[in-house]
Amino acid sequence: MRNRLTDALSGQKADYVEIRLEEYESTNIHFQGKELEKISSSQEIGGNVRALVKGRWGFVTFNRWDDLEKKVKEAVEIATLIGDQKSYFAPVEPVVEQLLPEIPESGRDFRKVSLTEKASLMKNYSDLIVDFSPQIQSSIVDYTDRYSIVHFANSEGTYLREERPYLSIHFTAIARNGDDVQMANESIGTIRGYEPAEQLSAVAQKAAQRAVNLLQAKSVPGGEYTVVLDPLLAGVFIHEAFGHLSEADFLAEDPRMQKLMQLGKRVAQEELNVVDDGSLPGLLGSSKYDDEGVPTRKNYLIKEGVLSGRLHSRETAARMGESLTGNARALSYHFKPIVRMTNTYIEEGKIPYQELFNDIKKGIYARQFYGGNTTFEMFTFSAGEGNLIENGKITEPLRDITLTGNLFETLYHIEGIGNDLAIIESGGGCGKGGQQPLPVTFGSPHIRIRKVVVGGRH
């Protein structure tokens, strides 16, 4: 394969060309209530060629591998048609390597697990949720596994062949009382084979318990509160509200955005450190190289409250004159690699997290999440559940909690960082530019933030 790709890449008049070929097989099992609703198996073969000529990109995607020379030519032609300036592309040492998955030795490869076994495991989880309480009206259990083999080669001599297993399981429990319908979600994602899928009985029951609890919860009254976020929600917050702003493709050609995100600028109190690290072993956002063949590494985005780094592709690093970080990622062969996060987390603080609640007169303890979203400085994210905090005590359950605000104000308002860092591998992922869901992890200890706007009724 390496020779085939190298041949196709040779002799092109372009500043840079790469080919990515991908093949995968995937299984999906979908239970709704106690019934197996859908089961399917799919195979996909595809690829793309990306060419850089005089600062502009030509990109061609296809399903047939039989005429790679022609696809390379087409991409170069398109780029040549629009190329009209200097190309920016940071140099990187070419690598030739085969990358196999980090499934633990004792672990199981899900391709070798029978459909019968997978379906019956999911049936067990469905039963656990539905039988949890008479108030559970229905449930969804969705299992997906996918085994991809990716070949990557570029005009500089890099050739990578990587096998990537991915497995996710989503639980939704739906509880109902008359017209009141409440949902709770739990999920996991993993690149460590089949075993994590077998240990989820407690997670399924937790989804059911949370849905039933929500029936008793009151809608949160809208207003401004001091909030305590659990590690998952705090991790989603730092990912959504701050992490995306650190992605240099928003900044590289926009001087006004660069000014806003100037390195060295103080954005938070000294205790806050934020990291993105694709080189952590075996996590959902991890890989040895990114999708441009750049080694991943640990990058501080905020160090001691000061903006200290950002995430780059080869193009953005060159445009901004900064070093490579290994953050160019593509969801699949349908897409170009763009700047993405990997494993993003707030480093652990010193405060025992129970103490974060102390002396809050009226606040909200927000946990779990439905979703989050951001556009530049504005963010919003929805908690899956929560409680009122009154005089330092956690009191009545709340629901429909959506937090919003301006990132820079909110970072400054982080006033307590707990000592209980957790990095969470959920089955969801990150979305950007239509590339969704990209596997990432969210991490944080409990944190406390003052003056957060919470939407709700009056």
Place this chain on the structure above:
Amino acid sequence: MQQLIAKLSKRVKSGELFKVNYKTTPVDYEVNQLKSVHSEEIEGWALRVIKDGKIGFSSATSESQFETMAEKAIEVAQFGHAALFDFPEQIGSAQQQEDKPKLYDSAVAEESIEEMIKIGNDIVQRVHTFNSELRCDVGIAKQEREVQYGNSYGASFNYRKTLFSNAVMIQDTKEDDMMMLEESQQWGKANFSLESLWEKVERKLNWGKKIVEIESGNMPAVFTPKALLVLLLPLVVGLNGRMVNKKISPLGGKQGQLLWNSFLSIYSDGTIDYAGGSAPYDDEGITMQRLPLVEKGILKNYYYDLQNAVEAGVEPTGNGIRNSFHSAPSPGISNLVVSEGEASFSDMIKDIKQGIVVDQVLGLGQGNILSGAFSNNVQLGYKIVNGKIAGRIKNVMIAGNALEILRDIIAVGNKAEWVLGQYCFPPISLKSISVSTKD
């Protein structure tokens, strides 16, 4: 296709093969400059079989994978859901007109990259003539699609479809404020005018120049066509025949009831020429139709695919839609159309002493949609004072229950707009909505 599917006749009771080819060409601008051109050709195959009364499904990306696909579909059918239906023996009816709706315009297929770049340059130039400090990202795209279907009863159909779209994102960055406006247009026919897009962009940029303060409270609100999906999404989910059959829709068992007020009429309509969601048949060969979902506030129909229609004991509604070729059909909306009312936009705001216009929200669909609850940041919105737009609002959340709040529509606009090529909505004004902001 018929020959391929015929190969399975001894191994399964019946089967259906679905094939789609896309050819898409997006031209993308980032930060006011042409950045890349993408040429995408995608082929997808999906096989659904019924064996021993159960459904099996498999998908792939080329004809050469057919045998693997057949093995996998038959293997998963052992565990599959019981088939309550069988594939149609005939597709369409004798009365059905040929080539209805219109979907294909060869001018879209033939549009050159150079022409698309001209359109992109035109948009960037207009934005910069308005204000040279604005950042502008533009996407111009054309798509040609061919859908083919055949089943083991010899029934088949195929059609071709084109789509052309222009999208613009404008950003104004200042030290303490960022404004972001998104507008787009999409249609099956080429050469539509930029004027309607530009008219909206210019009006909204003018409205947004000044930032105004607003206090928390309940107040009247006007939702623009672009923002209306916030309120309609819970309804779309709740009217899904699958959700109703599963008894998890709060709208189940309420057909024929007056649930909202008489201003509200909503249709799933796949028969509109050149609209994004239109097709002669849904993705399992049932003729698409104009299906009333809500008429004058009365819940008229739920929407179904074949399997769920049989389960509910009703006729299928032509709403069996595949999210992609990797998934089997399930109930989905073709085009969602809200009937126009009589009010002009200025009529809608003229009697509002203090209220808001919601134009873009963050976090669409991220809450508990089934229950109707919504809670969104108003990413782009305006304050109405004494019947006029006073300026742009910031750091504002709206919240409520969409299924309840739609009872309080006080006016519906007389000019519907297409949003994302698939939703045709007029603006709508509501008596009162909960608005939260900083103390």
